[in-house]
Amino acid sequence: MSGDHLGLLHKELPNMEIVILDDADTIGQVAAEEICVLLGSKPDAVLGLATGSSPLSIYDHLAARHAAGEVTFARAQAFTLDEYVGLGPDHPERYRNVIDRSFTSLVDLPPGAVHSPDGLAADIPAACAAYERAIAEAGGVDLQILGIGTDGHIGFNEPGSSLASRTRIKTLTRATRSDNARFFKGDLDSVPTHCLTQGLATIMAARHVVLVATGPGKALAVQELVEGPVSAMWPATVLQHHPHVSVLLDESAASRLQLADYYRETYRGKPPWQGL
Numbered sequence: 001m002s003g004d005h006l007g008l009l010h011k012e013l014p015n016m017e018i019v020i021l022d023d024a025d026t027i028g029q030v031a032a033e034e035i036c037v038l039l040g041s042k043p044d045a046v047l048g049l050a051t052g053s054s055p056l057s058i059y060d061h062l063a064a065r066h067a068a069g070e071v072t073f074a075r076a077q078a079f080t081l082d083e084y085v086g087l088g089p090d091h092p093e094r095y096r097n098v099i100d101r102s103f104t105s106l107v108d109l110p111p112g113a114v115h116s117p118d119g120l121a122a123d124i125p126a127a128c129a130a131y132e133r134a135i136a137e138a139g140g141v142d143l144q145i146l147g148i149g150t151d152g153h154i155g156f157n158e159p160g161s162s163l164a165s166r167t168r169i170k171t172l173t174r175a176t177r178s179d180n181a182r183f184f185k186g187d188l189d190s191v192p193t194h195c196l197t198q199g200l201a202t203i204m205a206a207r208h209v210v211l212v213a214t215g216p217g218k219a220l221a222v223q224e225l226v227e228g229p230v231s232a233m234w235p236a237t238v239l240q241h242h243p244h245v246s247v248l249l250d251e252s253a254a255s256r257l258q259l260a261d262y263y264r265e266t267y268r269g270k271p272p273w274q275g276l
């Protein structure tokens with residue numbers, strides 16, 4: 001089969017691609033390259049940003065490439081996925097502050113180009129509707145970075161979330177609050193009980209989804225995401241219906257995948273020009 005045919009198979013047709021890489025740093029490098037290529041062809045691209053530790057190496061690589069003059073975000077926009085309800089403007093764990101600290105303050109995104117759901121809004125439903133409108137007015141998200149919770153959540157769409165959900169308030173599960181207690185000095189009671197999150201349908205509207213998972217703690221969620229049945233009980237599985245998803249994993253996050261060898265072989269056989 002010619003390279004052109006391969007290109008059609010991988011790029012034009014709907015595809016969930018599983019990429020198993022050596023470590024978090026390599027994952028960050030591969031995802032950052034994809035984002036730099038996107039910004040090269042579309043300087044006003046809209047990026048979807050995620051908090052959590054998984055995307056940090058992507059942000060580190062992007063910040064380094066920006067510092068080296070290899071990429072500019074001057075015309076780009078960014079939308080974050082989610083936000084805790086009720087954390088004050090200066091709280092270090094407010095997701096808006098986390099994303100500024102770990103990424104947006106390190107690149108040249110213009111002031112006002114970074115948007116996040118307003119976890120302090122007096123009128124929560126109006127704030128959620130305004131967030132949906134803002135994403136639509138920006139032309140939709142071109143590339144959405146995602147992590148995954150150990151219970152299979154994406155954004156903060158906990159198990160049982162409607163697969164058709166849009167930005168809304170959610171109650172966090174005890175499992176997610178205890179996973180995230182490490183950011184609150186290990187104190188579960190300090191972790192907010194509620195959040196605002198883009199819905200699963202909001203995330204599904206992004207044109208390209210790049211999901212990153214590392215470590216053995218994510219292996220079960222990754223197995224469900226890639227090889228399990230689509231179910232609201234594992235919200236990330238909705239991505240099986242998305243036309244362009246790249247799942248970047250380290251060996252331990254990929255350890256439960258039945259078809260791991262096939263995914264490795266497929267990735268090795270890709271023409272180098274294809275990207276993700």
Ligand code: GLP
Pocket residue numbers: 050051052053054055081082146147148149150153154155156176180
């Ligand atoms: C939080 C965030 C998610 C993130 C998840 C996993 O719950 N709301 O967007 O994917 O944590 O975080 P980590 O990457 O630190 O494991």
